[in-house]
Amino acid sequence: MSANLIKQTDFDAIIIGGGACGLMCAVQAGFLGKRTLILEKNDKVGAKILISGGGRCNYTNLYASPKQFISENEHFVKSAFAQWTVDDTINFFETYGITGKEKTLGQLFPQSDKARDVVKVFTELCHDLGQQIITEANVKTIERANGGFTVAYETNASVVILQAPKVVIAAGGLPIAKMGATDFGLRTARNFGIKIIDTAPALVPLTITGKDQQWYEQLSGNSIFCRVWNDRASFEENILFTHWGLSGPAILQISSYWRPGEFIYIDLLPNQNISQLIQSEREVTGKKTLLNFLSGLYTRKFAEALDGYLPIDKNLASLSKSDLEIIDNLIHHFKVKPAGDKGYDKAEVMRGGVSTDELSSKSLEVKKVPGLFFGGECVDVTGWLGGYNFQWAWASGFVIAQNI
Template structure:
């Protein structure tokens, strides 16, 4: 198929991907008087912004710092977060009418609870600053042409090319293919001989199969506040039992630190000690069955599910020392060995990506290919659940814009 080369160097840069990072980059470039063209595969911009937080968009976290991010180089994101802080994010959105409201654990949502209000800030600013956005534009390839780059793409059924001096790759990661997710950023990095840190679904539900599955399946819909941990991390939030395993915030969080074949531990009563509770109760109600106490701590359905593994029918006064130890172990060190995870279609983000050693931490420009920048999810910087990944997207978009 013949292609049409648009030899247009009027744009200071071409941004591939109109997600959080790409949109912030376009707007910040506009503030600096730079003109960009944003190429987006979907028929509208900000697809993942629009579905985030159930359509409410948890757009940052008040406590975001490098400590909540996973990367082969834990220090890499420090420069970006110094250049664009949480306060900068809050101030930016407030300037354009988005007032934040804090929910749990520092999570900040728009007062309107509407993700589309976040997207509208960017589309309005891009329009006002004459930053061009082409949707339904599928970028196929990037080739070097001396000091410049030729981007090949399909739009309106036609194959075309456009020349540019600078390329910004903010095309996201692999999660949620139905939202347009592709491996484009990773493919281009490999093409330019850049290292890729192995990728995997992150912030993703975990599955249970085999003989243990019916036990979890019977509890589907039950949610319990727990501490979930392994030797890498620990989180205190709710877990949710499902017919295929475990979900909920604490599980999504630990999934980023879990590897296939490993177990995770769950404290089913993280803020109390079950032995202390038993001792207190049996002084007053020695004949009370253990199941009665357990049922007061959880839903009856969950208490019944635990009872086969406990001396449930024994009264509190008659529990032996070994039985108490067994009860404590079950409640405070409940061991789970997931079979796997629900994959990229159910993952919030991707772990791994373009190796940070390939990029300048100050500018996010590729060291081997001057003029090419990588930002957002395709880089090996993965945040916790709760607005952290948006903060990285805004910060990396800002940093790249300063250096176009």
């Protein structure tokens, strides 16, 4: 394998990773007259953008604020979000032809419902601004040299070594290895002695094993609007029963706050009181069975699956006080102890990453390694489901661009 040493380049910075953060960083740097080079491992940039939201790309959330982010330092994102707001994201994309439409809970998608339109904005701007992109570039090492950095990458069976004054790590996190995800950002941080907050899959389905697994399997495909909570967080959205456990938006959300061995709790009828509903129905007709009553609230299949937990064959008039307590407890405090999660291949994002203690919140530069920056998913900043993580990617890319 041959190596070509290029002692200097005229790039102001080399950006590792052509995802949301790296692309925004390159474009914003270009607006400031700075030259950057993106090194992307895949054969095209924006791989995760293209699959996000089922290929539709939920590119921000109207309600994004520091409150929707998990980090060891809950205040860390405030500076970046002050520098690049949701309005900035909306205006940026509108300027280049993408108008957003809100689906639910503030989630903004392109009117076209095509994620490739989002990527196209960046690739065209990079071309127009003279920002260089090299794909199928597998970065091997980053080292300090001559007041800057050398970056060695492998391409076409040869190793190219470039030098630049600054380096941006926007290489993403561990989820979805088939999309090119690696631990490169974390490995690089460790090589520079930078602290890492323990990582784990986040926004990920939860698994059920053992004696309860068959019960969940029989309900596969059933979706119910619920409130899901633990002692850290609470979410009201749909849950989805699957062959291996639980998924759906509410489960993905709570997974970021769940730890192995813990319980989660589900209110299967949020904002209503099952006992009061039963009492009201009794006044109309007490002859209806609990099964038929529950079939009016849920699917018949779900109501039937509660046999063994609830006296579903009893008519409403004959339900005792004890029966009502059991019903109330199951419907409003359904208790689940997941066995685990579906792992990084099914996770939307990664929890943990480069410690925010190591970075300047104003510039995202590593405090003890001047000229080295980290942004996007490899930093210990994890957003909720619904466009929040994209907002962090855009904001962190913008902030870094101002400082390289």
